[in-house]
Each structure stands twice: as structure tokens, then as C-alpha cells.
Amino acid sequence: MANITEFVKRPGLGRLGRPIRIRTNYFEITNLPASNIHHYDIDISPEVPPTLNRKIFQIAENSFYGIRAVFDGRRNVYTIRPLDVHTLDVTLPEDNTIRRPPRIFRIRIKKVNEIHMEEINRFLNGRGSISSNILTGIMALNILIRHVPSTTLNSVGRIFYTNQDSRPLSGGVEALQGYFQSIRPTPKKLMINVDLHATAFYESDSLVQLVVKILNKRSADDLRRIHDRDRTKLEKCLKNLKIYATHDENALNRRFRIFKVTNTSASNTIFDDNGNQTDVASYFQRKYNIQLLYPFFPCIVIRSGTYLPMEVCNVVEGQRYMRKLNERQTANMSKLTRPPQSHASKINQGIQILNYQQNQYMQQFDFRVSNEMAITQARILPAPKLQYHPTSRESIFTPRNGLWNLRDKKVATGATLGSWACAVFGNERDYPMSAIQIFIRELVTTCQDTGMNIPNKNPPIQHCNPQGPIETSLRQVWVKAGNLAKSKPQLILCILPNTGVPLYAEIKRVSDTVIGVASQCVQGKHMFAAKKLYCANVCLKMNVKLGGMNSFIDPIQVPFITQRPTILMGASVTHHAPGAENSGRPSIAAVTASMDAKASRYAASIRVQTGRQEVISDLAEMVKELLKTFYMTCGRKPDRILFYRDGVSESQFSIVLKDEIKAIKEACKSLDEKYKPTITFVVIQKRHHTRFFPINARDGDRIGNCPSGTVVETTIVHPFEFDFYLLSHPSLQGTSRPTHYHVLLDENGFNADSLQTLTYNLCYVFARCTRAVSIVPPVYYAHLVCARARFHASGENWSDPDTSEGAGGVARYAAVKAELLKVMYFM
Known part of the structure; x- marks a missing residue:
């Protein structure tokens, strides 16, 4: 069966x-249905949302003569015994709370297929390839394990939320802890991957309380005047939010x-009430005998011409917050991470809540699941030897626990910094010249101790207005640097008053795409502290931005790169967050490639x-550019390409492999008809x-x-393809997430050890820190390039999600200056 997969x-x-032996958050399915599964397509009319579909289906199930059918809430139904029903009329009983009379629905049921379980077993045992029957079968079993929780718990996709664990995140948003579950094929078995997942929801409070929190006020009384900016922010946050009104018993459950939100307050929002002009506050007083407590609040519009005062509205429970979290919310969210012990015990609690053992649907399908986490064999790979400059006290050493420091070490190749200047975004009162000079002296000393060469120790310093125009300021600083050093400026050091994105983004746009000079930003608070450790980290970034090299791996330990000319490539695509305001916005693709035999630049x-x-x-064009740069740097064409590709889901493996391998081969051919380097293509997820x-x-x-270096390649991996999990970084907090590597093409004949070791060793040469990182550097750099490109949009289009300029309009992205693309400007 050589051809059971198109991959490796x-x-x-x-x-x-x-x-070592480890536990992992997979639970073995100990028994699969022996007979085939029947697949039906159902049509419920009139059409209603999935939650109501489920209610209707639950009533319909009583007519199935004891057959338990699982339903995805839309169109798909699966049973283990054939159904003998074609059409059904179902009456949804009246609902007294909303005075809704009984409603009748018609269900049409049509058999579409039978899922052959035997084919799934053949695939798991490596005797058959994946097919639509197997994919549908795994989907049916996923619906089986979701069927009961989806009727009792609040669910979003594959995740179920319990209300026991909610934490406020600020701004009227709270985090709910949920359980993710998904069936995965593994060698000889199917397993259920169960994990924790926290998601942001709107707090289900009164709408007034939510508004107070969104606008960050102490109480409703602070909102007697809502400024335009606040109103815009409010409308963005509230648009499409579901609410119910409390002023009218007839409308309670609607x-x-x-x-939208009105520009005027409730007492000033005028509408036509049967020929009379009246305002919303007076109308509510007259019609419902409600005197508004907050007539100064704006109203909400639920459809054109229909207004409700905010204080009679409550937020419907269980609505996901789909916007990007702000800094404070993100910080609060990260506090929810749990150390491994607590993470594992919480997953085991989830197994009790999901209660596979007592599930009558699973019993009828003869589907059984172990209650114990799967145990698997893992190995801890040895760390590589790292090399710094031969004059260092400790020039060759092996890091321990994925960490080391720069004490007694000099960078492998120190860059020379002769022409530079310092732009201080703030006034002289807040940023006195003396403090800046002390910081620059400390930075220069640290850079020289670390092996850089800085002949010009007193760069010109200029105070600039952080409010702008930034471009004018940076051009002036650039000219000063050039005039003083009598040579083209290499770097602008920028001191920033805050961590806000707009100023930083504009500095990067101007330096990367307008002037074409490397820039290094430093926060004001770090400047005043001027700590040696901080300066050493800044030095690592400056050195590679100027074309230097910080460290490299002992060449004997990366033979694949050092024996023959080899290029490493990393590729990533970033998309804007989903949401109406981002529709039509472009995505950014980046490819980075190594330029030397040490795979450091x-x-x-x-x-x-x-x-x-x-x-x-x-x-094809991107790869061609990078191959040319490699040739110009090394004087040789690479014989081999190792291409790491980030962010492709399993369903897209085939198309990405087909299109992108073709593009890489085209790029080689366009340089020389006979040029055919061997390619290995690895997807990173x-x-x-998986934990x-x-x-x-x-x-x-x-x-x-x-520990750093843990690799897993059995029990929880693909039944027969070449994939593995690698935990390459030391943990800072919470439960570490390993990276999943999946080989789609391998013309270089790697075995498991050679690819795992090379991949792990590379994680030690990420240029801007002294620790092993969680993904291979070529892909990490591609992420950084994508993130930086966001700032190259003109008109500050990437801007803060809470301001109005951020939405709409396709940004025009400026190109990075050619000379910068050859060095690591994005660090």
C-alpha cells in the first residue's frame, strides 16, 4: 500500500x-459501532435558527420508535438503525411567557448515505487512504459526542461552556471557561481530544450597566454628557448585540x-406617534407609566424608527464578544492560564461534565470512551552546542533547560555602527538631555562589551513632538546623523513616551518604507532605568538589523545545512480578524529565507x-527574489530547500502542497532551466x-x-503520515503548547531523528533572545514580517480597534525599501 497517502x-x-512517559489530553475510544451508520438529510419548514431546530427535533424523536438519532442542528441526522419515517408534522407547544401560540413544523427526512465503519478501521490500521466516507464518519461521531451537551450547555462550535467559571475581563466583557472536544484519528484507534478553552462573552447585565463598563465610568451619573468619540465607540461595541426589553410584559421574551445608537438623549429623541411629535421619555411616561431614571442616555434603535431607552433593556445571556480584546482585557485573559497540574485536573472534571459513560445515544451506537488520559512515550532531545565569538570567555557551550544569558559572551559577528541619531518623542522637561546621555552611554558600553563596534559614541539627539508630523521629525534626525558622520545613516534610535500602537506604527512606516533606515524603539521608562540586561537585549536586535550575527549552532550538529548549500524558508499569511468592518481587507503573505551556511541571517x-x-x-516571485539574494550573498545556488509553512489547516494540505510546490519549482526553473534543488515541505501548526x-x-x-526538547511521534499522531509534536521552548507560565510539524513532501530523505533534531536545534538561534523559541525561526521571522507590514498601510488603517478610523477602506501598503529587505529590519 505505497500510495495510501499523497503526503509522506x-x-x-x-x-x-x-x-520519558507522559499523559496527554486524549481519551481513547475503546469501542466503535460494529454496524454501518445511516446518514439522513432533514429539512424543517418553516426555517428557524439551529437552537429552535434542536427543540423541534427532540419532539420529533418520540416518533422514531426508540431509535436514538443525533442531529447537528442544521440538516444532518445520523442513526445506527435505519429510520422508517419520511415526513412528520411536529407541534411546538405554546409558550406562555411570550404568549406565542402553538406552531406546526413539517420535517422531511431523506436517506443520503451509509457510513462504512470497516473503511475507517482500515484507514486507522494504515491499510487504506482517507476518503469522504471516512471524513463523514468522523464528522458523524463528532456530532454523536456533541449531541447531549448541545441540548444542556451553552455551546459555540466544538466548545461547551458551563457557567461555573466566569471571570470579568473589564469593559463589560467576561471570560467563560469551556471544554473543547474533537475526535482525531491516531494509529489503530480514534481518540477524543479534550481541552480547556476560555472565550470572551458580553456580561449579561442591564444594558445601562454594560454601557457604564464599556465607557469605563464609575456610575451611570457620569454619563450625563456622552462625547462623540464615546458614542462612536459605544455604537461599534453594541451593534448587533441581542437584548430583550423589560417594560412590557407582552415583549418580555422577544x-x-x-x-444603532441615537445621537440624541431619550428626552430629545423625537418621533411621530400617530401624527403627534413626541420624545421617547415622554412616550414611556404616558404609555407605560415609567419615569426614566436616565433620560440623558441615548436610545437604541432596533429597526428604523423604533427606539428603546437603554434602561428598559437587558443583555441576552451567552453572546460571544467578537471584537479584538484591548490590552487590559488581554492581560486579564492571560491570568486565566493554569499550570499543568491544575489544567489536567480541570480536563478530568470536564470528562465528568461531558459524562460519556451515561450517554444513552453513545450506548445505542455501542460507542465507548476511556475515562483516563492516554499515556504515551516521549523523548527529550539533547540541546545543541551554541557558538559565540571565539574571543568570548564562554564561546562554545550547551544551554540548560532551553535558557542561557549573554554573560562572558560576544556576538559571533559584531556590526559596526558609525552613522546614527536619537529621536526622543517628548519634551525636554519630561526627557532631560542628561538622562538621555546616561542611557546612550550605557547602551554603547553594553553593545561594545557584547562585540559590536561603535566608533561614534555621541550621536545627535533631537526632541520631537509625539503628536506629529512624525515623518518630518524622522527626516530631520536622519539628515543630522548623515551630516555629523559624513556617511549614510544606518540607524535611528527612537525613545517613546508610551506603549501605544499609533506612534510606534508610524515610526516603522516612515523608517521602513519612506526613508529606508533601520529603527530601534525604546520605551521611556526603560531609558530612565538603563538596566544592563535591557541594553543587552536591545543590542541583540540592533546587531542583526545592521547585518551582524548573534550566535550559531556548532556546524557538526546541523549537517543538513552545513554539508551542502541549503536554504531554509519560512512562510506565513496573516488575515484581519473576522467581522463586518474587516471584510474586504487584504491578507499579508511573507516568506523569509536564510542567507548563509549558519542559518542565522x-x-x-x-x-x-x-x-x-x-x-x-x-x-513563485517571492521565492525567486530570495534565491537571488542567497546567490548574491553566498555565491552559490542552494542544492536543497527546507520550506516550513505556517498556518495551514488539514483540509487545505492538498491544495497548498499542489499550488505552492509548483510555485517553488517554477521559481527555480525561471532562474535556470536545469536548476532542480530537492525540496522538503513541512507544515507547522x-x-x-494537544497538551x-x-x-x-x-x-x-x-x-x-x-522540558524543552520533548518530542512525541506515537499514540496521538496521524495513523501513518510523517508528523510529530515538539515542545521546544521552556515555559514561562501556564501549560505549554507543543508545535505540530507535518511533512507533506520530502525529496531530501529525512528520517525521524534527522528532521526532529534539526528542527529542535534551529529553535536555539532566534536572534532576539537567549532562550529556545516555540517554533522554528524562519516561520517566527515570517510572523514578525507580517506583523510589521500591518504598520505599512497608509492612512494609519490598522489603527486601534476602538477608534473609528480603523474600519473600512482597503489600506494601501507601502513597499519596504530594497536595502532593508536584505537585513533583519523586522526585529
């Missing part, structure tokens, strides 16, 4: 490293969506493409729910995570 089959298992290529499209459309828990406490780190 597992070339055997690795042997390197110290073996749900409305907020359409990288160049970048960027394109803007159609929004939310995953395949990189101009990949971080967005998954590791060491069984033996002494195998864990100080928090209780598996």
Missing part, C-alpha cells in the same frame, strides 16, 4: 534523546438586535493578497489543543511542564 509516510521512529519578501485566502498567490503532562514530577520543569 512515517519513515520509522526516532531513537535520539532520553525516553429578542431584538441593536441596530535572514532576508524577507512580502506581498499583499486577497483577504482570507490561504494559498500564497505570488509565491500551533492552533491545536503534555509529565507522569513523573522529576521529568517536569519548575512549573510542571514537560
